[in-house]
Amino acid sequence: MQTAASKVEHLYVHVPFCAAKCDYCAFYSEAGSAAKMGDYTDAVINELNSFASPPRLDRPGRDREVAPTSFDLQPTTIFFGGGTPSLLPAPLMRRMLSSISPLLQHSSPSEWTVECNPSTVSSEKAKLFREFGVNRISMGVQALDDDLLKRIGRIHTVSAAVASYEKLRRAGFGNVNLDLMFGLPGQTMEHWRTTLRRAIELQPEHISTYCLILEEDTHFWSLLQEGAIHPDDELELALYETGMETLTAAGYRQYEVSNFAKPGRACRHNIAYWEGKDYLGLGPSACSTVGNHRWQNVPDIDAYIGSLAGRDRRARRIPVAYEEQLTPELRAAERAAFGMRMNAGVPAELVRGRWDKQIAELLSAELVQWRSGRLAPTKRGILFADEVAAEFV
Numbered sequence: 001m002q003t004a005a006s007k008v009e010h011l012y013v014h015v016p017f018c019a020a021k022c023d024y025c026a027f028y029s030e031a032g033s034a035a036k037m038g039d040y041t042d043a044v045i046n047e048l049n050s051f052a053s054p055p056r057l058d059r060p061g062r063d064r065e066v067a068p069t070s071f072d073l074q075p076t077t078i079f080f081g082g083g084t085p086s087l088l089p090a091p092l093m094r095r096m097l098s099s100i101s102p103l104l105q106h107s108s109p110s111e112w113t114v115e116c117n118p119s120t121v122s123s124e125k126a127k128l129f130r131e132f133g134v135n136r137i138s139m140g141v142q143a144l145d146d147d148l149l150k151r152i153g154r155i156h157t158v159s160a161a162v163a164s165y166e167k168l169r170r171a172g173f174g175n176v177n178l179d180l181m182f183g184l185p186g187q188t189m190e191h192w193r194t195t196l197r198r199a200i201e202l203q204p205e206h207i208s209t210y211c212l213i214l215e216e217d218t219h220f221w222s223l224l225q226e227g228a229i230h231p232d233d234e235l236e237l238a239l240y241e242t243g244m245e246t247l248t249a250a251g252y253r254q255y256e257v258s259n260f261a262k263p264g265r266a267c268r269h270n271i272a273y274w275e276g277k278d279y280l281g282l283g284p285s286a287c288s289t290v291g292n293h294r295w296q297n298v299p300d301i302d303a304y305i306g307s308l309a310g311r312d313r314r315a316r317r318i319p320v321a322y323e324e325q326l327t328p329e330l331r332a333a334e335r336a337a338f339g340m341r342m343n344a345g346v347p348a349e350l351v352r353g354r355w356d357k358q359i360a361e362l363l364s365a366e367l368v369q370w371r372s373g374r375l376a377p378t379k380r381g382i383l384f385a386d387e388v389a390a391e392f393v
Contacts, residue, residue, distance in 0.1 A: 006290050009107075010272045011075040013044060013096070014283030015085040016301055018117075034089065034303075038281075039303035040301060041092045043308040045099040045315055050308075071290070073101075073280060074107035077269035079115075086116040090124055097132040104133070111268045113138055113177075118156040120329050121164035121194075136267075138177040138208075143184065144198040145191050152184055158198075165202055175265060177206035182239040183231070184212055192239050193246070200250045205265040209243045210258050211236055235381070257341045257385045260382050272341055276335035292331075295323035337389035341366070345376025351392070358391040 017032035017040075031041070042328040051071045078100065088096070113136040114129055121139070129137070141151050149157065156164075168176055178199050182192050199207055244254060252260035256274065258268065270277065281288045285299035288349045299303055307319040332350060339346030348370070351359060357373065362368040367381035367388050381388050 007072040009079045010279035014286040015082040023087040034178045039305045043305045046308040052324045071330040077229040079110040079269045084117045086120040116162040118161040130240045136175040140179045176204045178204045183236040205259045274338040292326045333393045336392035340388045344376045
């Protein structure tokens with residue numbers, strides 16, 4: 001399969017290394033040696049360079065090759081996620097950033113985000129990020145309470161988080177997000193109010209609040225099976241509503257179920273996902289969607305490195321865990337479902353004539369509303385966003 005070159009404006013890079021695995025985390029990551037980090041960096045650069053011409057995507061165990069497209073990659077947003085991108089040693093991060101710089105000759109990303117763990121933020125790395133044009137940092141604070149941080153397996157303290165935040169400000173970052181979590185084992189309403197208050201005092205431009213999700217292959221999942229932790233749906237809902245009220249009163253506008261921003265500071269990269277825009281993902285386990293084609297790289301660092309090693313570009317393969325062809329109907333359904341997580345909703349023309357029965361039921365339940373030519377969730381609809389989204393898929 002071969003299609004014409006497509007312009008892709010959103011780039012994601014997955015950095016799969018962590019100093020320690022958090023008890024709740026189900027994202028693909030592992031501890032990494034200096035040698036493996038170096039090989040990984042080479043592989044990502046090779047993968048990026050391969051998209052200058054049609055790449056070959058190999059699914060493990062199969063001989064079939066798929067060349068989905070050649071890309072006109074002109075990033076307007078870039079996002080380094082993980083794992084812990086800031087764990088990469090500065091020389092390797094410099095090589096990674098240098099490999100992306102040539103892409104920016106004809107485009108200038110309005111938003112370039114790097115995720116950081118408070119324990120891995122250094123003045124050297126902060127200056128390096130600024131040197132290459134990174135203009136947004138997302139820091140995984142999760143809680144501003146030392147006892148809770150220990151309980152969920154985080155390796156930083158509250159004082160370390162604050163110190164790292166101040167380093168970022170001194171380095172010139174004017175756009176910082178703090179990730180916070182609620183519904184944690186042992187977390188009370190008072191814990192949550194304290195975390196919110198301390199976060200607001202720091203005055204970041206963006207705050208994300210995530211409810212703990214107990215996923216398989218995590219330590220917390222094992223504790224759940226053993227009966228050692230007991231989720232409390234009523235408390236989680238109360239914590240969420242408290243977060244909404246507290247952050248709104250502090251001048252943060254909720255624009256998505258989990259995200260609050262000061263005016264003009266909503267995360268443009270994530271909005272691109274939710275609006276169904278094309279994006280390219282690099283690194284092990286990273287997903288990509290371009291046109292009607294979606295694929296995910298194999299979630300295995302060694303297999304990923306092995307497939308992309310070597311100087312001969314023609315011999316390299318991008319190891320794909322799965323791939324699928326997307327119909328227009330599926331893309332519309334995904335766009336509608338994700339749109340119901342955003343306060344702005346979706347354009348009326350996307351959903352009218354496709355889901356009229358479902359929309360009528362949602363309107364009757366006061367979970368959605370027509371507003372300025374768009375179908376948007378109500379405040380109650382935001383509280384039950386997953387249920388609303390399920391009506392469209």
